[in-house]
Amino acid sequence: MINKAIIEKYDQPLPRYTSYPPANYFKTDFTADDYKKGIIASNAKEPQAISLYLHIPFCPKLCLYCGCTTLITKKEELIESYIDAIKQEIKMVSQLIDLTRPVTQIHWGGGTPNALSTNQIGSIMALIHKTFKIGKTTEIAIECNPAYLTTGYVNELMDMGFNRISLGIQDFNDDILKNVHRDPSKLPVEELTALIRSHHAGVNFDFIYGLPGQTVSSFKDTIAQALTIRPDRLVTFSYAHVPWVKPHQIPLEKLGLPNAADKLSMYEAAHDVITQTSDYQPIGLDHYAIPSDPLSIAINSHMLHRNFQGYCTRETTGQVYAFGMSAISQLNRMYAQNTKNTTEYISLINKGEFPIERGYNLSPEEHITGEVITELMCNNYLNWEKLAHRLNTSENEIKTITDYRPEKMQTFIDDGLLIVTDEALTITEAGRFTIRNIVATLDTKLNSGNKRFSKSI
The missing domain is CATH 3.80.30.20 (tm_1862 like domain)
Structure with missing residues (x-):
């Protein structure tokens, strides 16, 4: 059963984290x-x-x-x-x-x-x-x-x-x-x-x-x-x-x-x-x-x-x-989105021009943050050593970039949503329903601008 009190406690506007940073x-x-x-x-x-x-x-x-x-x-x-x-x-x-x-x-x-x-x-x-x-x-x-x-x-x-x-x-x-x-x-x-x-x-x-x-x-x-x-x-x-x-x-x-x-x-x-x-x-x-x-x-x-x-x-x-129009390419350190106007898309392509409307070059720090968030969102689990090895960096570097501090996650630990050890973060079955809230604590960009999001749950 889903704990509705927990859901109500954590239901707030947050990014969906299907990409990082979000498209906005x-x-x-x-x-x-x-x-x-x-x-x-x-x-x-x-x-x-x-x-x-x-x-x-x-x-x-x-x-x-x-x-x-x-x-x-x-x-x-x-x-x-x-x-x-x-x-x-x-x-x-x-x-x-x-x-x-x-x-x-x-x-x-x-x-x-x-x-x-x-x-x-x-x-x-x-x-x-x-x-x-x-x-x-x-x-x-x-x-x-x-x-x-x-x-x-x-x-x-x-x-x-x-x-x-x-x-x-x-x-x-x-x-x-x-x-x-x-x-x-x-x-x-x-x-x-x-x-x-x-x-x-x-x-x-x-x-x-x-x-x-x-x-x-x-x-x-x-x-x-x-x-x-x-x-x-x-x-x-x-x-x-x-x-x-x-x-x-x-x-x-x-x-x-x-x-x-x-x-x-x-x-x-x-x-x-x-x-x-x-x-x-x-x-x-x-x-x-x-x-x-x-x-x-x-x-x-x-x-x-x-x-x-x-x-x-x-x-x-x-x-x-x-x-195609509005399509978003997702390369290793880059997002690129085509124009959302179909007529403009066709016109630019016919001129031999790439129909780019907007995009984003990720910094090394944003790339690492995105990998951390994706790992948790997909697998409900993050092993610091294994992720550091895959990203060719150190555990301390990842934790510094994401401002990881266990005390920031204490409310999730207390509510039985997250298990924290020196080696890993493990999201519990109950914690799956508040996963966007949990990974948001590792998103240092979240409160840096005026962005509007749908509710987390």
């Missing part, structure tokens, strides 16, 4: 030349593996909960121009990359990647296979809205080499989907899952809690239904209400959003039904995986990692080279 620290004076230098420098940095991310912003309709960078259009001329631009950007970036480096991850995100035709996707995949070193074990994943998936479409994706599909189901209740302007799955999800598995591919289910019309009981039923289908991975995302960033979310307030207590109860109900009635391994705060999944194996050996593409293993993670 990126600077607009970061230039295309900075990005080019970063790509060249990345060839000599670790990890040597390459991760490719492709952002497809197009959606046939706008889901009101959406926090992604999207474009609602069916204009084929615009979509074709965008596809040509992505292919050109791939060529531009690949000229600066050591192409003997292996590609371990390819991820298509959005938007709705399957808003494209399979011919359009296939033309980009053909270029990637022609350009980069793709292996038999490379994970090639795509996020899909099941409302637009057919048997033929899935079969064609598999023929291109895709081996993992994430299905954005969000909820099995059609009335709740209607509230947020999302269409239900075209095929029964059981049938869709069986089809994907027939190709020996992995399947993920994504759900959102905190939407209008959802109740604790209804969301628990949705998760119970998912468990009967048994995806390889299951995710329960907390709806982030940020109308100051996404004004289209405002109508959801009129429908009535669940309050914080109900939202917590939804999370608790989902967590309990997953962990108490199945053998799924919790991954981070909101992911779950079957025992044989690489993520489960990785977390049990403290080898789980995370980048902008999501959770991965230390063996498969790569420096992320991202393509």
Whole structure:
């Protein structure tokens, strides 16, 4: 059971720490030349593996909960121009990359990647296979809205080499989907899952809690239904209400959003039904995986990692080279984000210019802080000696950079959320739900500027 008193005590606005520093620290004076230098420098940095991310912003309709960078259009001329631009950007970036480096991850995100035709996707995949070193074990994943998936479409994706599909189901209740302007799955999800598995591919289910019309009981039923289908991975995302960033979310307030207590109860109900009635391994705060999944194996050996593409293993993670409007590249010491304007993105690419809008060069201290936070966020554990060895530095240097002092963490120790020894930090099962609060004590930048964040839990 989740201790609600603990949750209430620590529920405060904090970064999500899916990257460090968070994206709201990126600077607009970061230039295309900075990005080019970063790509060249990345060839000599670790990890040597390459991760490719492709952002497809197009959606046939706008889901009101959406926090992604999207474009609602069916204009084929615009979509074709965008596809040509992505292919050109791939060529531009690949000229600066050591192409003997292996590609371990390819991820298509959005938007709705399957808003494209399979011919359009296939033309980009053909270029990637022609350009980069793709292996038999490379994970090639795509996020899909099941409302637009057919048997033929899935079969064609598999023929291109895709081996993992994430299905954005969000909820099995059609009335709740209607509230947020999302269409239900075209095929029964059981049938869709069986089809994907027939190709020996992995399947993920994504759900959102905190939407209008959802109740604790209804969301628990949705998760119970998912468990009967048994995806390889299951995710329960907390709806982030940020109308100051996404004004289209405002109508959801009129429908009535669940309050914080109900939202917590939804999370608790989902967590309990997953962990108490199945053998799924919790991954981070909101992911779950079957025992044989690489993520489960990785977390049990403290080898789980995370980048902008999501959770991965230390063996498969790569420096992320991202393509498309708003896409964020995540290199060893650099973040670089493309313009969020689709027309501008296409125009700059057609001129042979990198479409960089903002970015960030990490200092050595920020790089180390990010590694510390990522290690704890992913593995609920940090061994100072092992991390120092991996980062080629000393334990004392890491502790100094993060201003680590056990007394700063005393409240977590007293509440049974954290175990501190000379060798390591271990986050307890109860502490997993306050992990953002725990790692925030190691973030020396947190109170250095006027940044706005969603609540930690």
